[in-house]
Amino acid sequence: MSDYAKGLEGIIAAETEMSFIDGQKGVLEYVGIPIGELGKNSTFEETVFLLWNQRLPKASELEAFTKDLRSRYEIPGALAERIKALPTTAQPMHVLRTLISELALYDNDPNANDPDSARDKSLNVLAKAPALVAYFDRHRRGLDFVKPDASLGFAENFLNMLNGEKPTETMARAFDICMILHTDHGLNNSTFTARVIISTLSDVYSALTGAVGSLRGPLHGGANEGVMHMLNEIPDLDAVEPFIMGKIERKDKIMGFGHRVYKAKDPRAFALQGLAKQLATDTGNQDLFNKSMKIEEVMTRELGAKGIYPNVDFYSATTYHCIGLKLDLFTPMFAMSRLGGWSGHVIEQLSNNRLFRPTAKYVGPHDAPYVAIGDR
Ligand code: ACO
Numbered sequence: 001m002s003d004y005a006k007g008l009e010g011i012i013a014a015e016t017e018m019s020f021i022d023g024q025k026g027v028l029e030y031v032g033i034p035i036g037e038l039g040k041n042s043t044f045e046e047t048v049f050l051l052w053n054q055r056l057p058k059a060s061e062l063e064a065f066t067k068d069l070r071s072r073y074e075i076p077g078a079l080a081e082r083i084k085a086l087p088t089t090a091q092p093m094h095v096l097r098t099l100i101s102e103l104a105l106y107d108n109d110p111n112a113n114d115p116d117s118a119r120d121k122s123l124n125v126l127a128k129a130p131a132l133v134a135y136f137d138r139h140r141r142g143l144d145f146v147k148p149d150a151s152l153g154f155a156e157n158f159l160n161m162l163n164g165e166k167p168t169e170t171m172a173r174a175f176d177i178c179m180i181l182h183t184d185h186g187l188n189n190s191t192f193t194a195r196v197i198i199s200t201l202s203d204v205y206s207a208l209t210g211a212v213g214s215l216r217g218p219l220h221g222g223a224n225e226g227v228m229h230m231l232n233e234i235p236d237l238d239a240v241e242p243f244i245m246g247k248i249e250r251k252d253k254i255m256g257f258g259h260r261v262y263k264a265k266d267p268r269a270f271a272l273q274g275l276a277k278q279l280a281t282d283t284g285n286q287d288l289f290n291k292s293m294k295i296e297e298v299m300t301r302e303l304g305a306k307g308i309y310p311n312v313d314f315y316s317a318t319t320y321h322c323i324g325l326k327l328d329l330f331t332p333m334f335a336m337s338r339l340g341g342w343s344g345h346v347i348e349q350l351s352n353n354r355l356f357r358p359t360a361k362y363v364g365p366h367d368a369p370y371v372a373i374g375d376r
Pocket of ligand 1: 221
């Protein structure tokens with residue numbers, strides 16, 4: 001039996017051709033291409049193709065992939081009606097998790113796991129997730145649904161369905177970059193969850209539903225909401241230092257900092273910091289960005305030596321806020337993007353599957369007597 005590693009730290013549990021991470025140097029590559037390069041030059045659609053095929057598409061391939069994705073944007077009518085019946089107080093991550101699971105009910109062959117079917121179902125969920133989120137948000141605001149527009153890209157179509165108007169080019173591109181940066185990240189908790197579920201030869205819907213549940217946690221994708229709560233709690237720039245020092249003294253975790261793998265600044269945080277700065281200036285949210293910079297300064301001074309730096313969630317909070325997204329939509333945005341990565345891992349796992357079944361180290365008693373119920 002091998003050594004026990006709490007939280008599976010450092011354990012290699014799968015092989016992947018999708019993303020490479022060097023946590024010491026702060027490197028993240030998708031199929032060998034540095035994440036910053038993709039953020040500058042790629043689109044979300046192209047990035048998903050790259051991850052699913054381990055190569056960049058030719059122009060004709062990208063066109064066909066994008067066309068196929070766009071043709072699947074709309075959700076079944078019965079599911080749209082069902083959204084209208086959901087409690088308006090429901091939390092969007094619970095809604096997204098539930099509705100991804102429900103998509104299986106509209107599939108005639110939901111359990112098919114051959115390579116073509118796995119890709120087909122993955123594309124279907126990826127294409128429909130924006131409508132699931134946008135429709136629910138409009139329902140809770142008492143607004144009519146805005147149908148998907150197949151002439152628009154993934155990012156632009158989502159913002160159009162959410163807000164009922166096309167975003168500016170800058171906003172659409174900023175959102176597209178966020179989607180690219182969040183798509184994949186090695187064997188993180190939610191990706192591992194998806195791979196564990198599909199390794200039983202369950203189905204794509206179950207694997208993706210489980211992954212959404214994992215991402216929701218505040219130690220994982222839910223941290224971006226936590227960052228925004230923290231920024232709202234700090235009244236001004238002068239209050240940053242005492243606020244953060246107080247948290248460190250109480251040994252509270254500061255959301256958006258620290259990472260199991262990165263001991264340097266998360267490379268996605270560099271790209272998001274640039275985006276946050278530009279959008280904060282454009283939208284008059286400089287105080288938010290300035291507070292973020294000050295938090296990073298205090299944290300780096302106090303905890304940098306321990307390898308605790310901003311992670312992907314830290315500057316994505318300001319970025320999403322400046323794009324005009326409500327706080328409880330931050331983690332669903334992460335999920336919408338990460339569906340590309342989760343699906344790629346599900347496809348990869350199915351192509352070379354072995355059931356995940358680790359071992360627990362038993363630490364309880366042995367040979368214990370069975371005490372009759374009346375004598376306990
Ligand atoms: N603030 C303050 N201290 C921290 C932080 C933080 N954000 N993160 C880690 N530490 C400290 C811990 O208190 C601990 O200190 P100790 O050794 O003195 O007890 C040490 O660093 C190690 O921390 P662990 O929690 O054991 O590290 P682990 O690898 O298990 O955790 C995690 C990684 C969960 C991301 C952690 O850094 C954390 O809770 N961060 C805040 C939540 C967050 O931002 N999550 C998003 C991560 S990115 C993503 O999932 C998309």
